[in-house]
Amino acid sequence: xxxxxxxxxxxxxxxxxxxxxxxxxxxxxxxxxxxxxxxxxxxxxxxxxxxxxxxxxxxxxxxxxxxxxxxxxxxxxxxxxxxxxxxxxxxxxxxxxxxxxxxxxxxxxxxxxxxxxxxxxxxxxxxxxxxxxxxxxxxxxxxxxxxxxxxxxxxxxxxxxxxxxxxxx
Amino acid sequence: xxxxxxxxxxxxxxxxxxxxxxxxxxxxxxxxxxxxxxxxxxxxxxxxxxxxxxxxxxxxxxxxxxxxxxxxxxxxxxxxxxxxxxxxxxxxxxxxxxxxxxxxxxxxxxxxxxxxxxxxxxxxxxxxxxxxxxxxxxxxxxxxxxxxxxxxxxxxxxxxxxxxxxxxxx
Numbered sequence: 001x002x003x004x005x006x007x008x009x010x011x012x013x014x015x016x017x018x019x020x021x022x023x024x025x026x027x028x029x030x031x032x033x034x035x036x037x038x039x040x041x042x043x044x045x046x047x048x049x050x051x052x053x054x055x056x057x058x059x060x061x062x063x064x065x066x067x068x069x070x071x072x073x074x075x076x077x078x079x080x081x082x083x084x085x086x087x088x089x090x091x092x093x094x095x096x097x098x099x100x101x102x103x104x105x106x107x108x109x110x111x112x113x114x115x116x117x118x119x120x121x122x123x124x125x126x127x128x129x130x131x132x133x134x135x136x137x138x139x140x141x142x143x144x145x146x147x148x149x150x151x152x153x154x155x156x157x158x159x160x161x162x163x164x165x166x167x168x169x
Numbered sequence: 170x171x172x173x174x175x176x177x178x179x180x181x182x183x184x185x186x187x188x189x190x191x192x193x194x195x196x197x198x199x200x201x202x203x204x205x206x207x208x209x210x211x212x213x214x215x216x217x218x219x220x221x222x223x224x225x226x227x228x229x230x231x232x233x234x235x236x237x238x239x240x241x242x243x244x245x246x247x248x249x250x251x252x253x254x255x256x257x258x259x260x261x262x263x264x265x266x267x268x269x270x271x272x273x274x275x276x277x278x279x280x281x282x283x284x285x286x287x288x289x290x291x292x293x294x295x296x297x298x299x300x301x302x303x304x305x306x307x308x309x310x311x312x313x314x315x316x317x318x319x320x321x322x323x324x325x326x327x328x329x330x331x332x333x334x335x336x337x338x339x
Binding site for chain 2: 013014015016020023024041042044045047048049051052053055056057058062063065066067069070071
């Protein structure tokens with residue numbers, strides 16, 4: 001194979017007479033496997049030039065770092081409506097309201113529980129009294145009709161006696 | 170004018186900027202800092218930039234200036250070079266074939282980095298980044314003639330060193 005063209009290019013390269021395209025041709029040429037012995041010493045130079053240009057030395061962590069640095073101060077001052085500006089206060093107020101309501105409710109329920117408890121302390125006696133009085137009353141009620149019925153019976157008896165007397169008459 | 174976007178217009182330049190900064194400072198950590206500084210600086214000036222097509226060259230200019238500033242502050246340039254060489258001769262974890270290939274590429278890498286600063290930055294921009302003489306002149310604040318002269322000397326020196334290595338071994 002004839003490498004005259006490449007040799008010419010090499011000569012012009014070292015004399016700074018090549019164009020960017022011709023320099024790229026040289027770099028591409030030296031990427032191939034088979035290179036004539038007389039050109040071999042220069043292979044690494046062009047391979048190095050090619051590889052250096054491809055190398056990605058700064059990774060994603062660099063991106064993340066620089067984006068964090070750049071995107072923070074670029075926030076432009078834009079008009080914020082009163083509502084959005086007060087939005088955090090609304091949130092705070094809502095939070096406080098919730099705490100107060102819950103707290104109040106809790107307190108109320110605790111104290112009313114206490115009251116119930118006290119009432120229930122009192123209640124047994126009252127209940128006992130009430131129930132005993134109720135029982136007494138019913139007992140009276142029960143006993144008094146009985147007497148009444150007896151009286152009624154008596155009156156019935158007397159009536160019977162009277163009727164007997166009448167029939168006897 | 171179209172709006173300049175950081176993600177689309179500036180962030181993709183990161184590796185180009187990094188390679189230039191690294192070529193100048195020969196220090197990876199410093200190069201990364203320089204890229205970061207460059208991007209933030211350009212981003213903060215985005216409203217003053219006229220045309221989008223100049224963004225890349227502008228970023229490279231800023232990057233180069235920052236790298237040169239940092240470099241001036243550094244006293245021991247030789248120290249960095251030897252550090253770089255030591256670092257590059259580490260990493261034994263590749264297969265033999267790759268290792269040989271890598272070693273040879275590392276040798277070229279060292280040849281590049283042993284060039285004087287004004288030679289290696291012109292080599293970087295022309296042979297690695299593929300920039301035109303006009304763009305390079307703009308980035309380096311030189312005339313196109315000066316760029317060509319530096320590039321010529323840089324390539325000649327590389328050629329000599331490759332020949333020396335071939336003739337007399339490593």
